[in-house]
Amino acid sequence: MRSAKPHLFEQRRRRAELRAKIKVCEDEMEACGAREVELDNEINSPEVYNDPDLLRQKSDELSDLRFHQEELFAAWEAAMEEQESYEQSQQTEE
Numbered sequence: 001m002r003s004a005k006p007h008l009f010e011q012r013r014r015r016a017e018l019r020a021k022i023k024v025c026e027d028e029m030e031a032c033g034a035r036e037v038e039l040d041n042e043i044n045s046p047e048v049y050n051d052p053d054l055l056r057q058k059s060d061e062l063s064d065l066r067f068h069q070e071e072l073f074a075a076w077e078a079a080m081e082e083q084e085s086y087e088q089s090q091q092t093e094e
Contacts, residue, residue: 011086019094025076032069039065 041061048054 013085015086018079021079022076025072029069029072032065036065
């Protein structure tokens, strides 16, 4: 029976890590979404639209941001799937 306790402790620790990772991903995705709206508005403004260098800079930033959002979503999705598997395994242990 004693060998089960370290296993349970490790599961709880890992689940707490996953919850924290999910929260960080969600917060960062929210911030990226807000920045995406800002960049879209900037790109569509006449001063940026009429300045090819500035337009390229903002467009590159938007492209990088969208790539980062995809990475964040993949990390969030993996953490959610792992959390779900822990929850399912706990239900089967009960």
